[in-house]
Amino acid sequence: MERLAKSLGIAYFTANQLEVKEGLLTGKLVGQIISPQVKKETLEKWRKKLKLSKERTVAIGDGVNNLLMLKSAELGIAFCAKEVLKKEIPHHVDKRDFLEVLPLIDCLE
Numbered sequence: 357m358e359r360l361a362k363s364l365g366i367a368y369f370t371a372n373q374l375e376v377k378e379g380l381l382t383g384k385l386v387g388q389i390i391s392p393q394v395k396k397e398t399l400e401k402w403r404k405k406l407k408l409s410k411e412r413t414v415a416i417g418d419g420v421n422n423l424l425m426l427k428s429a430e431l432g433i434a435f436c437a438k439e440v441l442k443k444e445i446p447h448h449v450d451k452r453d454f455l456e457v458l459p460l461i462d463c464l465e
Contacts, residue, residue, distance in 0.1 A: 415432050
């Protein structure tokens with residue numbers, strides 16, 4: 357993830373780390389599990405560190421495990437999400453193309 361984030365100019369990210377043994381994914385996670393609460397707390401930590409107001413934050417997620425984080429941001433976007441999440445989050449993108457979120461983000465400015 358770090359190499360990908362760096363190549364895209366992404367300064368902050370968090371993700372579950374997949375276990376790899378002998379070059380193969382095991383289906384297990386290693387390190388800290390990124391729970392719904394951790395996602396929300398991480399967004400708030402970064403917002404504070406960067407001295408941003410809530411109005412300058414965007415979160416994107418696809419499952420109900422992202423709900424706390426999405427509600428913590430000024431703009432939460434349900435991306436190719438399950439129906440249960442789309443019922444809770446007013447903004448959603450149904451096409452698997454992250455460019456589709458840009459018009460929603462532009463509305464913040």
